[in-house]
Amino acid sequence: MKRVITYGTFDLFHDGHKRLLERARALGDYLIVGVTSPSYDNARGKLNVRQSLVERIGNVVESGLADEVIVEEYEGQKVLDIQRLGVDVFVIGSDWAGKFDHLADYCEVVYLERTKGVSSTGLREAGGVLRMGIIGTGRIARRFVREARYVSGVNVEEVWARTHSNALAFVEEFELAGAPETLPDLLQGIDAVYIATPHETHVGFARLALEAGVHVLCEKPMALSVAELEQLSTLADERSLVLLEALKTAFAPGFQRMVAVARSGTIGSIRSVSATFTKLVRSGREVEGPEAGALSELASYPFLAIVKLLGTSPESVTARALKTDGHTVDLFARVNVDYPHAIATATVGLGVKSEGSLVVSGTEGYLYVPAPWWLTDYFETRFEDPRQNRKYYTPFDGDGLRYELAEFSSMIRDGASESFMLRRSDSLAIAALMERSRRDARPFGGTQP
Template identity: 65%
Template sequence: MTRVITYGTFDLFHEGHRRLLERAKALGDHLIVGVTTDNYDDSRGKLNVAQSLMERIRNVVDSGLADEVIIEEYEGQKVQDIQQHDVDIFAIGSDWLGKFDYLNDYCRVVYLDRTKGVSSTQLRNESAGVLRIGIAGAGRIAARFVAEARFVSGVNVEAVYSRTYERTREFARRLELEWANEHYDDLLGHVDAVYVATPHDTHYDYTKRAIQAGLHVLCEKPMTLSKAQTSELFELAAARGVVLLEAVKTAFSPGFQRMVAVARSGSIGQVRSVDATFTKLVTQGRELTDADGGSISELATYPLLAAVKLLGLGYTDLRTVSLRPAGSPVEVFSRIDLTYPHAVASARTGLGVKAEGDLVVAGTAGYIYVPAPWWLTEYFEARFEDSRRSKKYYYKFDGDGLRYELAEFASMIRRDTRESFKLRPAESIAMADMIERARASATVIS
């Protein structure tokens, strides 16, 4: 008897799950299915699981494909399960290709091709909770988004569009998406929501067209480079009754949210200063050549997010100094200084200048220090004059972090809410205003 084992969350069970189990079962005579616990899902960065463990087990049992169901509770359990159940074949979806090669020491490992050709209507009908997502853009961040989406329950990335059809087809083939769309309007007809991951100057058009088509939109930062356009998009989304969210991953990560909560709780007194830096060295690419390039448009959203979340929207003055070397079409380093009635903030960005990427939040009773890279907040300290009062905080930041923004986006759609406290429309509009003013009024040095 050939014994096969596979694992999964099996939340909101749909046709894709069924076909995966069918392929695994066809490999042998006895199929064992491991269903992950809530705690294990959380530890491995799986977000937005909607059903309880018992409901998910029932999903698998009701499929009639499992000869035996077990519970997966911890990392490393697969090795023990394979030996304990005398397993011959370990089967898993091809999106995990290479991840489980170490199990070849215990049994044969088979990566099953992603289920292609599954009808979008069929997926939606099998489980009304599955959100069909299309991607505008076929660059690096779009590829990372597809990889991160597998950690968010109840979503399925199905389609892609980019301005170069050959690139679109190669992206869809490589990442096993159902649709490679030659035209953007075709993409809009295949999905429930769009993730916009194109160059900055196209965000407004793609987002507006998707909203007008009645689709939800998760748009990469910056949503636009103007207050007027960003405001218009949020107003249009509200009028059409769809979710619009700016994809600033830091805003949705557990560590950053907790840091803001600690700072705003009064534990360090009244916040008087926020200093945030984000720089990286770039030698080529659109960031250094496009009219909408430069360190402000590329990176300022992150440090401005820290200022907005910690000090609010009521700044009274904004001043910027930018470094633009001779012959460079864009600024490569900038400092944006914000003045509030009782506080100040400084946002430093750089594409050609490297600095320590930390965040310091100064208060009247102490301060918070977040080490580089602060925008991927995993750790921070609350420090005080009396060092015995200082406290260290540790949090997970899984993968590239895109799963956090996608999980919030999907949750908003499921809960039928238009606003998230993690990043409100007014905050996105304020950041667009700050970026627009900083770019327009900067004192330029060379």
């Protein structure tokens, strides 16, 4: 008897799950299905699992395709299961191609081609699957597809790009259902879209998607002016659609906990916030074009920290920016944001490197997040008496895009217009800081060599 094994969460059981089990079963005589436990899903960064373990096991049993069902509870269990159960073939979807090659020491390893296209049966019903499309095929779009597999109930199906050949190559690489030639065709076949294109295109694409009745998750900055962001928000409300800025740090568990600790009075009253984000970029979109530069590319992150820690209504904003020969955009900038009882500084750079830390100063102590603070998985509170110091550890899985996608999909299913993690007022305040900084930034040091 040829024994086959496969594993999965099997949440919101749909046609894709059924097809995978059917193809796995066809490879042998006896099919064993491992269903992940909640603790293992948490450990591996799987988000938004909506059904209990009992319900998910029931999904597999009711399919009639499994001869035996087991529970996967920890990393490394597959090696032991394969030996203990006398497995001949290990089967998994091609999303994981290469990840389980080490199991070839114990049995045959088969990666099945990804199921292309999953029907939606009502997004607010238990079995509803969110059909996602992507606009853009760049670096961040690639990360998004990889991260989406860690969010239950989401299926990335199609992609559109202004250069159709790029979209076709993207579909081939990630085994998506298709690459429509026109944007209206993409928007016609999906429930929600992720916009991953250059900054200056965000507003136009978001407007078209909302007008087509599609929910929008848009990369930061969603808009470079307050007026444009307000117009998009109004349109989303009119159409009862979710519009969310994909500012991943806002949705990361570590950042949320850091803000909660800082604002809980642990370090006293906050008097200062200093946030820095720099990276060295020599060429490409970040430093070329009318909307490029350190402020538009990076300032959303320190502005997020400032707004979340000090509020949405600063008294004044001043900025200085540096441009060097051969560049028409800012490669380094510092923004000072004054509040009635606190001051903040945001430092960003594409041509200057600095320590990327976040420091929140209070009347009783201070909070320190080491670089890269925007990927928060660890921070400390420090006091005059070092015996009171405390260290905090939280997960930050993968590239972090899974957190924003999980919140976005939950908002759609729950009919929520905004998330406490990044309220509309937060996005508007960040847009206001961005607009004022880019408009009013004074040059310093002249043109430098």
